[in-house]
Amino acid sequence: MASPLQQFEIHPIVPIHIGGIDLSITNSALWMGISVATASVFLAFGARRRALVPGRWQVMAEMSYEFIANMLRDNVGDAGRRFFPYIFTLFMFILFGNLLGLVPGAFTYTSHIAVTLALAMTVFVAVTIVGIVKHGLHFFTFFVPSGVPALMMPLMIPIEIISYLSRPVSLSIRLFANMMAGHTMMKVFAGFVVPLGAATFGIGGLAPIAMDVALTGFELLVAFLQAYVFTVLTCLYLNDALHLH
Amino acid sequence: MMAAQARSILLGGIAAITATMPSLAFASKEGGGTMPQFDASTFPSQLFWLTVSLVVFFIIMRNNALPKIEEALETRRRKIDDDLDRASAHREEAEAAMAAYENALAEAAEQAKAIHREVAQEIAESATVRRTALAAKLAEDTKAAEARITAAKAPALANLQDVVIEVVQEAAAKLAGLKVSSTDAKAAVAASQKEKA
Numbered sequence: 001m002a003s004p005l006q007q008f009e010i011h012p013i014v015p016i017h018i019g020g021i022d023l024s025i026t027n028s029a030l031w032m033g034i035s036v037a038t039a040s041v042f043l044a045f046g047a048r049r050r051a052l053v054p055g056r057w058q059v060m061a062e063m064s065y066e067f068i069a070n071m072l073r074d075n076v077g078d079a080g081r082r083f084f085p086y087i088f089t090l091f092m093f094i095l096f097g098n099l100l101g102l103v104p105g106a107f108t109y110t111s112h113i114a115v116t117l118a119l120a121m122t123v124f125v126a127v128t129i130v131g132i133v134k135h136g137l138h139f140f141t142f143f144v145p146s147g148v149p150a151l152m153m154p155l156m157i158p159i160e161i162i163s164y165l166s167r168p169v170s171l172s173i174r175l176f177a178n179m180m181a182g183h184t185m186m187k188v189f190a191g192f193v194v195p196l197g198a199a200t201f202g203i204g205g206l207a208p209i210a211m212d213v214a215l216t217g218f219e220l221l222v223a224f225l226q227a228y229v230f231t232v233l234t235c236l237y238l239n240d241a242l243h244l245h
Numbered sequence: 246m247m248a249a250q251a252r253s254i255l256l257g258g259i260a261a262i263t264a265t266m267p268s269l270a271f272a273s274k275e276g277g278g279t280m281p282q283f284d285a286s287t288f289p290s291q292l293f294w295l296t297v298s299l300v301v302f303f304i305i306m307r308n309n310a311l312p313k314i315e316e317a318l319e320t321r322r323r324k325i326d327d328d329l330d331r332a333s334a335h336r337e338e339a340e341a342a343m344a345a346y347e348n349a350l351a352e353a354a355e356q357a358k359a360i361h362r363e364v365a366q367e368i369a370e371s372a373t374v375r376r377t378a379l380a381a382k383l384a385e386d387t388k389a390a391e392a393r394i395t396a397a398k399a400p401a402l403a404n405l406q407d408v409v410i411e412v413v414q415e416a417a418a419k420l421a422g423l424k425v426s427s428t429d430a431k432a433a434v435a436a437s438q439k440e441k442a
Binding site for chain 2: 005008009010012021022023024025026028029032033035036039040043044046047048050051052054058061062065066084085086088089092093109111112113114115118119176180
C-alpha cells in the first residue's frame with residue numbers, strides 16, 4: 001500500500017535547470033497553473049458581459065468580489081481599499097488551490113509549507129512595510145502595550161515582538177497543516193477499503209468509503225474555511241499596521 | 246537592533262519547526278521516507294512557480310477581472326439609484342397633479358356656490374321688484390277706486406235727498422192729504438236728519 005504521504009510528493013513534469021537551480025515544472029506548478037487558469041476563467045469570463053441582470057455565473061463572480069470587499073471594509077475600513085486586488089488574489093489563489101486539491105488525483109499546492117510560508121511571509125513583510133511607511137518610527141510603539149506598568153515593560157515588549165513575529169509562522173502552518181491533515185486522513189481511510197473489503201467479502205469496505213464521503217464534505221468546508229481564515233487574518237494584520245492599537 | 250533580534254528569533258523558530266517536524270513524521274511512519282513537504286530540493290521550483298502564477302493571477306485580477314466585476318456592480322448600483330430617483334420624481338409629479346386636481350375641484354365647488362348664490366340673489370331681487378310693482382299698482386288701483394266711489398257718493402246722496410223729499414211729499418199727500426211744498430219737505434227732512442244725527 002502506498003504511503004498516505006505519497007500524494008504530497010513533488011515530481012518534475014518538465015525538467016528545467018537554470019544555473020544549477022531546479023526550476024522544473026512540477027505537479028505543484030501544474031496545479032498552480034490550473035488554479036490560476038480556472039479562477040481567471042471563472043472571474044474574468046463570469047463578468048465579461050457586465051449584465052445588468054446577472055446570470056448564475058456572473059452572480060458567483062460578483063459574490064466573490066463582494067465577499068472579499070466586505071471582509072476588507074469590515075476589518076480594515078476604507079484605508080484598506082488600496083490593498084483589495086492583492087487580498088482578493090490571495091483569497092482566490094488559496095481557495096482554488098484548496099478546492100482543486102480535492103479533485104481525486106490532483107495535487108494540493110497549499111499542503112506544502114514552502115508555499116504557505118511564502119504566502120504568509122509576503123503578507124508579513126508587506127504589512128510591516130505598510131505600517132512603517134504610514135507611521136514611520138512611531139510604528140514600533142505597536143510593541144509597547146498601553147496601560148502596562150513600566151516595571152512590566154522588559155517582559156511585555158519581547159512578548160509582543162515574539163507574538164508579532166510568530167504571525168507568519170502560525171498563518172502558514174495553520175493552512176499547510178489543515179490541508180495536509182485532511183488529505184492524509186482521506187488517504188488513510190481510502191487505504192482501508194481494499195484490505196477490509198477483502199477480509200469481509202466486500203461489506204467491510206463500505207465503512208471507510210462512507211467515512212471518506214463524509215470527510216470529502218468536511219474537507220470542502222475546511223478548504224473554504226482555511227482560505228477565509230488566511231484572508232481574514234491578513235486583513236486584521238493590515239488593520240493593525242494601518243491603525244496601530 | 247530590535248529588527249535583528251526579531252529576525253533571529255523568527256529564523257530560529259522556523260528552523261526549530263522545520264528541524265523537528267520531519268523527524269516526528271519520520272518517527273510516526275513505517276516504510277521510511279520523510280514528509281515530502283520538507284524536501285528542500287523542491288523549494289526553489291515551488292517558490293519560483295508560486296511567484297510566477299501569483300503574479301500572473303494578480304495581473305489578470307487587477308487589470309481584467311476586478312474592473313469588469315466592479316463595472317457591473319457600479320452600473321447596477323447607478324441604474325438602481327437612477328430608477329429610485331426617477332420613481333420619487335414621478336411620485337412628486339403625481340402628488341402635484343393630485344394637489345392641482347383637488348385645487349381645481351375646490352375652486353369649481355366654490356364657483357358653483359358663488360353662481361348659486363348670485364342666481365338666488367337675482368331671483369330674490371326680481372321677485373322683490375315685481376312684488377313692489379304689484380303692490381304699487383294695487384295701491385294705485387285702490388286709490389282710483391276709492392276716488393271713484395267718493396265721486397259717485399255725493400251725487401248719489403244728493404239724489405237720495407231728492408228721493409226722500411219726494412217720498413215725504415207723496416206720503417204727506419197720501420196720508421194727510423196735505424200738499425207739502427218741496428221747500429217745507431226739504432226743511433222737514435233736514436230737521437229729522439239732524440235729530441237722528
